[in-house]
Amino acid sequence: MPLNFHRPSSLREAMDLKQDLGEACHFLAGGTDLMIQRNRGRKIVGAVVDLSRLRGLDRIEPLGDGLRIGALARMRALETDERVRILAPALAEAARVVGGAQVRHMATLGGNIANASPAADTVPVLLALAAFVVVLGPNGERRVPIAELLAGRGRTTLQAAEIITHVELPRPARGSAFLKAGRRKAMEIAVVNAAVSLELDAKGLIHAARLALGAVADRSLVVADAEAMMRGQAPSPELFKAAATLARDASRPISDVRASAxxxxxxASVLTERALTLAHKRLVAATTGIPA
Amino acid sequence: MKAPLTLDVNGMRHELEVSGETTLLDALREELGLTGTKKNCLEAECGVCTVLLDGKAVNSCILLAHQCEGRNITTVEGLARPGSLSPLQQAFIQHGAVQCGFCIPGMLVTAQSYLDELDGRAPDRDEVREAIAGTLCRCTGYSKIVDAIEAEALRLNAARWEAC
Structure with missing residues (x-):
């Protein structure tokens, strides 16, 4: 099937093209999902607007104590960037298990969000890191919590010509962790994944706990019950076990070829408990300077 | 509709006319006759179509040719000078890493990208296995392929120490 290729030289031109070309026109970034769906005949792609060469949108830079990441940052960059590994280890871990090296050289953070797969690896991390997504549209820019962009399996609240330009991690998340269970170690879609982030107060009690799961609902799922339950508590194996039970109860998975519900x-329960334990170890290590 | 496209492949510039839906894989094989890059799954699962794009391994089956204008593409044919073999190719032969051979062009390009990124650091066998996870071989069981890549990485590491 014919496909018209467009390479805009600016975000403005990209939005104009998308508005003019309509429904069958898709934004193309890494292409590691869109092009596969097209090759399989599952998606009609009459035209693409290639965003992958827009300048400056792949930068990873400091933002206060946190990070500002361009939507075109590749998984491989997130996996290897020293600041990401220190300030958001969960994000580096998630990026590392997206496809093989080839896919990680192509796939982008913005694409992983826009694609809205319930099994996306980086999206639960962004939820657990309380990330904001910066979106540019014909009517200007908006900055929204990542959770507000997710509308269901393959669906976001992005308007037709809107483009994700950046992801902001407002706070450092040294006490974060990501775990993924697949049927094999590499090149696998998550059967379930879990991302957590912990912050302690001066007394060593949990100031904020954030927990999100992938592949257990129609979109990446925040386990708000567990977050609320842990707040103000002292971290302990028992507490993490209780949070794991809440994560299990919040899950609404399907049975499919990969696993039963x-x-x-x-x-969901096992990964939550392990991820909380790992995140806590990291936080202690970051605070005391003694490696986990 | 066909449109003009300039592609830089293995250090040579080519002026082509290709349609928007043409993948880089098809442009390499059908337009340039570079059939070392293989065609199989078309969904970035098997890695036989792997080429270097600006030095990094990518799946050419899910890249559009027009996306690659102005970028440097290296195929397996470009790993060595004509009439010779690259050190990595020689290591594959020495370690008996090739059986049917179908995956080998993709495997060599994937491994070359890893070695370039390794930049002389000491290799780790698990890291080698992880680096080639996106390129499947259904004959060898990988042991000899990993042996070959590891040996070449060790040679590059030793060469770096000698240069100090």
């Missing part, structure tokens, strides 16, 4: 609920 029961097994996914079990994984």
């Amino acid at each position: 029961d097994y996914r609920r079990h994984l």
Whole structure:
């Protein structure tokens, strides 16, 4: 099927093209999902507007104590960037298990969000890191919490000509962790994944706990019950076990070729407990200077 | 509709006319006759179509040719000078890493990208396995392929120490 290729030289031109070309026109960034869906005949792609060469949108830079990441930052860059590894280890971990090296050289952070797969690896991390997404549209820029962009399986609240330009991680998340269970170690879509982030107050009590799961609902799922339950508590194995139970209960997975719903609920619990334990170790290490 | 396209492949500039839906893989094979890059799954799962784009391994089956205008593409044919083999290719032969051979062009390009990124650091066998996870071989069980890549990485590491 014919495909018209467009390479705009600015975001403005990209938005204009998308508005003119309508429904069958898609923004193309890494292409690691769009092009596969097209090759399989699952998606009609009459035209693409290639965003992948827009300048400056792949930068990873400091933002206060946190980070500002361009939407075109590749998974490989997130995996290897020293600041990401220190300030948001969960994000580096998630980026590292997206596809093989080839896919990680192409796939972008903005694409992973816009694609809205319930099994996306970086999206639960962005939820657990309380990330904001900067979106540019014909009517200007807006900055929204990542959760507000997710509308269901493959669906976002992005308007037709809107483009994700940046992701902002407002606070450092040294006490964060990401774990993924697949049927094999590499090149695998998550059966379940879990991302957590912990912050402690001066007394060593949990000031904020954030927890999100992937592949257990129609979109990446924040486990608000567990977050509220942990707040103000002292971190302990018992507390993390209780949070894991809440994560299991909040999960609404399906059964499919990869796993049964029961097994996914079990994984939600196991991964939550392990990720909280790992995040806590990292936080202690970051605070005391003693490696985890 | 075909449109003009300039592609830089293995250090040579080519002026082509290709349609918007043409993948880089098809442009390499059908327009330039570079059939070392193989065609198989078309969904970035198997890695036989791997080429270097500005030095980094990518799946040419999910890249549009027009996306690659002005970028440097290296295929397996470009790893060595004509009539010779690259050190990595020689290591594959020495370690008996090739059986049917279909995955080998993609495997060599994937491994070259890893070695370039490694930049003389000491290799780690698990890291080598992880680096080639996106390129499948259904004959060898990978052991000899990993042996070959590891040996070449060790040679590059030793060469770096000698240069100090």
